[in-house]
Amino acid sequence: MRLPSEERLIVALDVPAAPEAARWAKRLSPAVKHFKIGLELFTGGGPAVFKNIPNGVFLDLKFFDIPNTMVGALNAAASLNPFLVNVHALAGPAALEQCARAVKSQRPRPRLLAVTILTSFTGPELRKIGVNVPMEKMVSRLCGIALEAGCDGVVASPLEAPRLRKEYGKKFLIVTPGVRPAWSAKNDQQRVATPAEAIRNGADYIVVGRPILAAPKPLEAARMVIEEIRRAGRGQKR
Ligand code: C5P
Numbered sequence: 001m002r003l004p005s006e007e008r009l010i011v012a013l014d015v016p017a018a019p020e021a022a023r024w025a026k027r028l029s030p031a032v033k034h035f036k037i038g039l040e041l042f043t044g045g046g047p048a049v050f051k052n053i054p055n056g057v058f059l060d061l062k063f064f065d066i067p068n069t070m071v072g073a074l075n076a077a078a079s080l081n082p083f084l085v086n087v088h089a090l091a092g093p094a095a096l097e098q099c100a101r102a103v104k105s106q107r108p109r110p111r112l113l114a115v116t117i118l119t120s121f122t123g124p125e126l127r128k129i130g131v132n133v134p135m136e137k138m139v140s141r142l143c144g145i146a147l148e149a150g151c152d153g154v155v156a157s158p159l160e161a162p163r164l165r166k167e168y169g170k171k172f173l174i175v176t177p178g179v180r181p182a183w184s185a186k187n188d189q190q191r192v193a194t195p196a197e198a199i200r201n202g203a204d205y206i207v208v209g210r211p212i213l214a215a216p217k218p219l220e221a222a223r224m225v226i227e228e229i230r231r232a233g234r235g236q237k238r
Pocket of ligand 1: 014211
């Protein structure tokens with residue numbers, strides 16, 4: 001998808017309460033156009049969190065339940081007007097189909113992403129839980145199932161994005177967490193890439209949390225990431 005560089009960055013507001021999130025949004029919004037509200041913030045602050053965060057929220061609650069419950073949760077989520085919502089692809093084809101139908105009946109509607117394999121997962125861990133398919137293949141398989149079910153895109157590691165573009169083309173969203181600028185710490189993320197690599201690999205949006213929130217100068221850090229995205233996007237056809 002063609003997007004201005006500053007719209008490709010989504011900052012993860014992984015803080016426990018609404019006032020703190022509102023402060024971060026205010027501080028970063030001179031540069032940042034999209035914020036992510038995840039499990040920690042939504043559990044701590046509830047729907048009221050939306051009030052002080054500008055439009056363009058990715059509500060990252062990764063629903064994973066029986067189809068009926070997921071559909072109910074997505075309908076409730078859509079009433080908050082996020083631009084992106086997500087579910088786990090591992091919920092299965094039937095659940096994903098019902099979720100996609102539910103989201104598409106909303107006006108305005110968010111885009112529905114399916115989480116493939118979390119970027120904190122490693123190959124040995126995958127085998128330990130009984131998945132004997134290599135990571136990339138598993139991510140690709142889940143992406144295919146999600147797109148066939150009518151999802152608008154996937155959440156995947158930047159390292160898997162090239163394969164997904166090659167196999168499924170350009171007409172779906174790839175959102176990549178696990179993004180680490182060269183100047184930041186890896187934390188608990190395992191399958192990481194820099195913002196430039198993520199964009200060159202085919203990501204539409206990149207999610208960055210700790211490298212920006214924990215930086216000595218967070219607004220400057222966000223601007224550096226956007227500049228890196230801009231440089232990586234130059235000359236790109238997508
Ligand atoms: O701080 P950091 O940049 O690692 O934050 C990444 C964010 O992306 C976190 O909020 C995490 O929940 C989310 N995420 C992820 N891996 C996924 C899906 C979402 O890290 N597969």
